[in-house]
Amino acid sequence: xxxxxVFQTLKTTLVEQFELDPAKITPEAxxxxxxxxxxxxxxxxxxxxxxxxxxxxxxEDFREVxxxxxxxxxxEKLLAAxxxxx
Amino acid sequence: xxxxxxxxxxxxxxxLGHDWTNIEANLRARRSGVRRMSEWDAYPxxxxxxxxxxxxxxxxEHYNRxxxxxxxxxxxxxxxxxxxxxxxxxxxxxxxLTSGRTGIAYGACAGSAEPVITFGRMVxxxxxxxxxxxxxxxxxxxxxxxxxxxxxGITGRIIPATSACTSGSQAVGFAYETxxxxxxxxxxxxxxxxxxxxxxxxxxxxFATSTxxxxxxxxxxxFDRDRDGLVVGEGAxxxxxxxxxxxxxxxxxxxxxxxxxGTNSDGSHITQPEADTMxxxxxxxxxxxxxxxAAIGYVNAHGTATARGDIAESLATxxxxxxxxPISSLKSYFGHTLGACGSLEAWLSIAMMRDNWFAPTxxxxxxxxxxxxxxxxxxxxxxxxxxxxxxxxxxxxxxxTSLIFRRWxxxxxx
Numbered sequence: 001x002x003x004x005x006v007f008q009t010l011k012t013t014l015v016e017q018f019e020l021d022p023a024k025i026t027p028e029a030x031x032x033x034x035x036x037x038x039x040x041x042x043x044x045x046x047x048x049x050x051x052x053x054x055x056x057x058x059x060e061d062f063r064e065v066x067x068x069x070x071x072x073x074x075x076e077k078l079l080a081a082x083x084x085x086x
Numbered sequence: 087x088x089x090x091x092x093x094x095x096x097x098x099x100x101x102l103g104h105d106w107t108n109i110e111a112n113l114r115a116r117r118s119g120v121r122r123m124s125e126w127d128a129y130p131x132x133x134x135x136x137x138x139x140x141x142x143x144x145x146x147e148h149y150n151r152x153x154x155x156x157x158x159x160x161x162x163x164x165x166x167x168x169x170x171x172x173x174x175x176x177x178x179x180x181x182x183l184t185s186g187r188t189g190i191a192y193g194a195c196a197g198s199a200e201p202v203i204t205f206g207r208m209v210x211x212x213x214x215x216x217x218x219x220x221x222x223x224x225x226x227x228x229x230x231x232x233x234x235x236x237x238x239g240i241t242g243r244i245i246p247a248t249s250a251c252t253s254g255s256q257a258v259g260f261a262y263e264t265x266x267x268x269x270x271x272x273x274x275x276x277x278x279x280x281x282x283x284x285x286x287x288x289x290x291x292x293f294a295t296s297t298x299x300x301x302x303x304x305x306x307x308x309f310d311r312d313r314d315g316l317v318v319g320e321g322a323x324x325x326x327x328x329x330x331x332x333x334x335x336x337x338x339x340x341x342x343x344x345x346x347x348g349t350n351s352d353g354s355h356i357t358q359p360e361a362d363t364m365x366x367x368x369x370x371x372x373x374x375x376x377x378x379x380a381a382i383g384y385v386n387a388h389g390t391a392t393a394r395g396d397i398a399e400s401l402a403t404x405x406x407x408x409x410x411x412p413i414s415s416l417k418s419y420f421g422h423t424l425g426a427c428g429s430l431e432a433w434l435s436i437a438m439m440r441d442n443w444f445a446p447t448x449x450x451x452x453x454x455x456x457x458x459x460x461x462x463x464x465x466x467x468x469x470x471x472x473x474x475x476x477x478x479x480x481x482x483x484x485x486x487t488s489l490i491f492r493r494w495x496x497x498x499x500x
Contacts (some may be wrong), residue, residue: 039358042293059133059293059314 006075009052010068017048020076035068045071053078090330092494094338095175098167098276098323101138105170106437108264112419113434113445114467115485117268118303119420120317125178127220128337132287134295136302138319138421139281153420156223157233158198159280160322160425164230165237168192168274172238175326176338177231177272188272189242192231192324193253194425199282201225220268230278230322240272248425251388251481252349253277254323255428258293258489259347261327271329275430278322285401286318294392306391306422307449308415309400309457313391337499342436344476346375352484359395361407364402364486368478371488372406380406382490385470386435388479389415390422398482404458412470414463418448428479428487436491443469 011025022033031037037045042065046057051072055078067070101119102112112119112355119138120238126135145166154162182188196202201224204216216249223229228246235244247257254277261273278301279285296315298303307313333340350369352360372379385407388399403413417423417429423430438444446467453462477489 037290038355040356047291057312059297082453 091377095326097170158224164321171324176305191245193247276324279424346490347353366487
């Protein structure tokens with residue numbers, strides 16, 4: 001999945017799941033301070049993304065996520081791992 | 087007229103034994119009850135493979151089919167722990183139990199898991215296979231309290247103290263108030279939790295479980311810089327609370343006096359702790375017994391080893407009780423026993439107070455700089471006398487509790 005599609009999928013997911021204003025969702029947007037997502041929202045978002053990507057987010061990856069861009073990078077990493085030959 | 091409330095019996099089933107002698111030996115030997123659950127390797131989505139299951143225990147013959155048909159494991163743990171405590175109190179078969187003057191305050195996070203599966207299957211498949219007359223009773227959240235009542239013929243009031251991690255401590259607190267305000271003479275108070283995948287999965291989903299799967303004895307690590315989450319434990323603990331004059335009249339052994347209880351809620355976030363309201367609950371307990379903070383000799387912490395919980399708790403404790411307050415978390419030994427922890431930790435804190443020795447927090451090698459300054463007991467623990475001790479617990483939904491116990495030497499008051 002090319003980079004721009006990951007961001008669009010993520011944006012659509014965030015808008016639908018959390019009733020967010022699409023204009024606020026930029027790579028620099030901070031989940032907590034800018035999008036008003038708390039820790040429970042972060043968990044629910046991760047669960048949704050795990051369903052979409054079919055891959056598991058590790059606790060370490062989860063703890064590093066602060067911005068929408070961070071989430072995008074985690075998804076890309078997971079998808080690349082899935083695509084890589086065994 | 088307010089009554090005085092004393093503890094005349096204590097008992098339980100734990101990962102480190104089922105009586106104080108054995109438990110204390112394990113605490114002093116710094117032996118952890120945590121182990122790797124290889125059974126859970128069958129669940130690849132689960133990050134944590136750790137738990138502290140209850141040590142095996144035998145049941146006397148009178149736990150026959152008829153007596154236990156309405157009990158899943160959590161009810162069984164509740165009942166047997168209560169029997170040990172009643173035996174300890176010298177109240178087994180005592181007429182006060184069935185007189186209507188004895189009540190129960192008991193809880194757990196949930197009823198048993200197996201009947202939940204049966205009910206779930208019924209809802210999704212439409213067929214009632216497996217649903218029996220006892221399925222609901224085993225599954226209902228107050229299954230422990232009700233089964234204790236049936237088993238011992240208790241006819242007083244039942245307080246279903248089912249508030250997740252504060253079930254056991256709310257049970258003790260509400261039982262204390264019940265006797266204090268003259269509503270019952272004796273109260274069976276405590277909590278339990280059976281080990282099942284559910285609670286671990288819940289915390290796992292929140293990324294709050296420890297994943298040191300290959301080093302079980304190094305976790306959980308309350309207040310430690312390198313802590314990585316909690317470990318779920320299993321067990322049950324019961325305190326027998328009794329009105330003081332009734333205890334004296336029958337010549338009961340008195341372990342401690344229950345003198346203060348505070349409980350409140352954060353009213354803010356479903357899982358994130360709030361230091362302000364945690365501090366307030368400790369103040370409420372102190373106000374309840376009109377004690378100054380400096381009178382407390384030791385605090386038994388909730389100390390689950392989550393990133394946020396430990397910090398909030400240490401800040402609240404430091405603010406109310408000061409930086410020189412001795413404190414330790416028994417969850418470092420038993421894991422987080424959920425519904426049982428409030429009463430388990432109260433039992434063991436009272437026992438430690440009587441022995442003039444307080445256990446350390448295991449695995450506390452490097453204090454997290456984000457945790458407030460307190461006198462964290464480490465190493466071999468510490469021998470000292472305390473006149474008053476406090477035991478705190480904080481649960482999901484922001485429910486907080488604080489209990490204060492006073493030392494009792496001999497049968498006569500100080």
